[in-house]
Amino acid sequence: MARGSDGKVVRPFAFFRAGAQQDSRANRPILVFEDVYKYFRKDQPTLRGVNLVIERGEFCFVTGPSGAGKSTLLQLVYRKHTVDAGRIRFAGRDVARLKSSSIPFLRRNLGIVFQDFKVVKHWTVYENVAVALEILDMPPRLVRARVAEALERVGLAGRGGDRTEGLSGGEQQRVAVARAIVTEPALILADEPTGNLDPHLAIDILTLFEEIHATGTTVLFATHDHSLIGKRDHRIIALDDGRVLEARTGLRSWPGAGESKPPTHEGSGLRVVAG
Amino acid sequence: MARGSDGKVVRPFAFFRAGAQQDSRANRPILVFEDVYKYFRKDQPTLRGVNLVIERGEFCFVTGPSGAGKSTLLQLVYRKHTVDAGRIRFAGRDVARLKSSSIPFLRRNLGIVFQDFKVVKHWTVYENVAVALEILDMPPRLVRARVAEALERVGLAGRGGDRTEGLSGGEQQRVAVARAIVTEPALILADEPTGNLDPHLAIDILTLFEEIHATGTTVLFATHDHSLIGKRDHRIIALDDGRVLEARTGLRSWPGAGESKPPTHEGSGLRVVAG
């Protein structure tokens, strides 16, 4: 795992140490969706009755057709939006009921790769990654060391001084990945983190997330890329039309998909058969 | 093909009618790269000696690893950048030598899907697509009809009134596609137009481009998605390290790939074996 040059792992402070509820056990689920509804338009909910339990240290793919609500699901966790009905608990706390002054402390426990990257174009690559650590008040020496390491892990070693505007789409995406992992968060929310990467690099990034996952980090990995999903045996959460269909053990054991055969790209295997 | 509600196909005016050179024949190549170099950094060219001939009415995939120069190749065509050495001819005219007042007329012949979409977030979906036709001074009635048709073709029928900001990543990408095809351009430059789409929709969009291609439009389709490339038998232009390796007949006949078998995702088939 990424550590400072002095070998000390700097974790962002534990989430709501004071406010955590009494039933906090080490293996309490990190993220729980309880009957979550989200309406952007009155007549047609984007999410309808989502129930999910994500255990501490899980690795989940989130998939589903365009407009299914994958990004919305993740945005509800980091309080870009709030649920219209139901509840989302992160480490036992109801995310929707956080005061707005507490939201930054929620987000410091998350590593987020945004679907549209959200890198600042007129900053350098280094500054874009370092900002996540500066927010945590980390001393500059440590920031330098950890940013350099994160950039190396996403294959951008030595590009720190470049303006982000001049990077290729895939390079910008990797900057976003580096920013998400550099803080060593408890939960990584990666929204389509390989959409602009070639198959090689996509596997590399997936492997990177798996390495981080191996140190105990929980990962939610939203992607369309069935060839990526098919390569690994992680839990799959498939969204369609705002509802959830899930498989515990990856695409290989998905109903209708033969063992160890990559999925057909006709997609029927991932379609929700009945509402 | 997209036509106005009155059935009349409105083509943007032919490119440089007056300025076209005398050797203009119907089957002159539409796009020619002659030994093109592009340096963003002194020491390391992004493109080094690219030679390509794209015939009128061709459909080409452009592929290659992240940072290979795919976007740069397309950007040189629409004069976002200019070549540092060599020449690019579009319809016989040297693109680099256009006066800046002529560039708009070059671009009106192109339909461009940008890798980062470049949709205006605070406009509605309709406005984002209509702007391409308003630039051509098309009468509002015709604009309405053609925008509605384009939105329907990308699966966004009825979403015209929504703010683009609220759309999902894939929906925004389809808005960008609609804007590129609505003008019925002579040449479509699609930079990763399916990166945020699920496999189903990706095939749909590919099929859409193929339908447009069938009416005589030339298409350059840059993509990482080997499963998409593997489904069709189009010409493949693979970039690596700024150089070009190409196959005339699609992935199925790519050296090392068995007939009619989808490519392995290890990607070795697409790597340039020797610099």
Place this chain on the structure above:
Amino acid sequence: MELKTLIGRAKRGLREELRLYLVAISSLSVAFLCVAGALLALTNLSALAERWGESARMTVYLRDGAQAADVAQLRVVLESLPEVRAVEELTAEDARALFLQHAEVSADLAALPPEVFPPSLELSLATGTDPSRIDAMAARVAQLRAVEDVETYRGWFDRLESLLSAGRGLAGALALLVALCVLAVIGNTIRLAVARRRDEIEVLKLCGATDAFVRGPFVVEGTFQGFAAAALAVLVLFFGFLALRGELDASLAALTGIRAAFLQPWMLVALIFGGAFIGAMGSALSLRRYLTV
């Protein structure tokens, strides 16, 4: 370009950035208010100057016991001079009455004998007659038979002149400062407003829009902003003027003898259309650096 499309695009911009527009218009109208206020001050100052200029006068004291016929002839001569606008005869009695009326120190002077106040001809001079010509004329008139002495009030005149020119100088400096301020505000407002919409301009250019097409709605919006701001400033100034007029008339006008006047209609029109023009120009110019996509 289709006019309907142009207006539609301008309205789209207005709708999206309504708040920004209100802020911009309000700040521009403050700037225009400064200009209009300076204009108003200058207008009134020059009315004052004219009034004082008109009142340039000269007193020709008549010799003791000058013949009525001589005086009449003198009057005719004086009236024929181009610089002289009007001649009024003041007998010794009139002069004494006038003196007592003006003088605050009434008590003892009432006993002054009429001889102290010689009869005189009071000349009103043409507006703008310059001091050296007045001096020359005074010298000539002093040679005439019935004339005892000539008073040109040169000292007072000089003081008035220098006061006026100081006032004009101050007003001019103020107007310059305000003009600078207006230019800075308009330039910045439009430049920054345009900068906010970089992405929009980039999209237009990449889709093949000509510079003129991109500029169109911005220029329409800039014109509207300048127009609205100038009109607002004129309105505010007008109501401010109405509200303060009583006060002004009581204090200032009582002293200077003129009533406060509002701006001429042509000035109002020039201000408002000037505002629209500056808005259009500002938009067009500040767009330039964003058009190189």
Place this chain on the structure above:
Amino acid sequence: MELKTLIGRAKRGLREELRLYLVAISSLSVAFLCVAGALLALTNLSALAERWGESARMTVYLRDGAQAADVAQLRVVLESLPEVRAVEELTAEDARALFLQHAEVSADLAALPPEVFPPSLELSLATGTDPSRIDAMAARVAQLRAVEDVETYRGWFDRLESLLSAGRGLAGALALLVALCVLAVIGNTIRLAVARRRDEIEVLKLCGATDAFVRGPFVVEGTFQGFAAAALAVLVLFFGFLALRGELDASLAALTGIRAAFLQPWMLVALIFGGAFIGAMGSALSLRRYLTV
């Protein structure tokens, strides 16, 4: 927050938007120049007022043939009054000489008999003595034996007062207008500058930055801008003042009897630090609506 990080982030902003910053600072400094100019005008106006206030006077005309002893006693009485600063005796001859010296109409009046000019005591009154007290005093003094009449110059005094208050009113209105202008310019400049950096603020907030963290560098930048703009304005005003001083002294000061003065040091300090403060506040306030990500 690490101070080093804070400064680093502020410098990053400065580097990126250098051009925007220069534009903002120049437009702010124009606004501050207006404020400083109005302050300068007010400073000089009140110096003028004070000078005129000091010169409030009263003339006590003595009865014909008043005894020297009576006059001396009167003088002692008058000198003991708290409102009276100084008493000067003017004999009939003195008065006549003074009158002839001041009057422009010299010729005939030279023959005036000394009786016309009664001897008097000229009183200089204490600064700021209000008119009603002067009237009361005049009434009491008029009762005294040796006193013929008392002249309070009330008419002149009133005119001066109303001229001054008109001047103060105008300067005040100007200052208000300018303050409005400054607020509008600062608010807009900072609001628009911040709007340009929406994406940056959004990224910070989404990465878990507190509002205070986001504000930090913007407030530093705003403080710096306000400080630089105010300092620049003071410098420009100072050099403008030096350049125009000769002109001013020649025209205005010759009329009013005072010399043009620059702003007090404490005003300069207040202006510059006020500028920095307004910059900081403007930044902090205009950020508010962008912090809700």
